[in-house]
Amino acid sequence: MKPKVYMAGFEVFRTDALEVGARMKSLCAEYGFEGIFPTDKDIRPQPDKLSTAKAIFEGNLRLIEKADLIIANLNPFRGQEPDPGTVFECGYGFGLGKKLYGFLDDGRTMAEKLSPGMDAETGLYEDGMSVENFGLPVNLMLAVPAKIAEGTLEDALKLARKDILEDEMKM
Template identity: 65%
Template sequence: MSNLKIYLAGFEVFYPNAVELGKEMKELCAKYGFEGLYPLDKEIKPLPTGRETAAAIFEGNVNLIREADIIIANLNPFRGEEPDSGTVFECGLGYGWNKKLYAHVKDARTMAERLQPGTDPETGLYRDGMTIEEFGLSNNLMLSIPVTIVEGTLEDALRRVRADLEAEQA
């Protein structure tokens, strides 16, 4: 159980201090007895075109997800109201490969509650003119059903993973 690998999906890779953040996240995984796999762990050298470089990054991340036993995703809003699309893809890939899926969010209120300030009280439509999915879930059902979503931080999610694994062993 202590050799399990966790892929750390999320938009942390876009921060200017992404490498440092990844190191801290991996150290936190080690504190709970896991090996953290961070998207920037692989060494990708720039290739002749941006598309070729992007393809190499994609393949490297896919390989890290394949290697992982568990995915913990940062599903906090990224550049808007929804999670990072790359992170969502990684969750879907992990689901397809039967990985255990966890996520952390700062605010686990329902989507309707979080989006209420932008919702027309008469029509119930969001400011974009569309309905809001309302199943009492914090994220879209395609994430909220297969992913164990933990309100809090990465550390809170790691605690939950550890507790769930220990409960499975009992």
């Protein structure tokens, strides 16, 4: 049986999300995984926006529960940090004991990425707050539990595949 991968990320907001999800699932299959995309759930029509939001939320939780691991797009979304929904999905998956993987284009540390807005004397960011500086490319609450590939979904799939093969060899 193929390990199931929940693909968390902001791709769901694209106008071509279904096509992108299909390509991502195809790439998962090339690496021996069954891809699960957030749009893979059946949401019945709801009476209002809040009910629709709740149905989407609950559907995503069920998909994460079915997965063996999560691969998250940790690239900045509408700002300097990953999509907050993706971050929540990673946390939920971690709480369930799922293996976490991520990918991002820019592997520099947060301090390096934010340095243009930092005061050279104090090291504080332009908002007057300190910048997390543990040599990690994203917040430690993501970077510590996840294995992060600098690159694309494919790079994260390669990393996950390698880990699974190594785990199988130990058995």
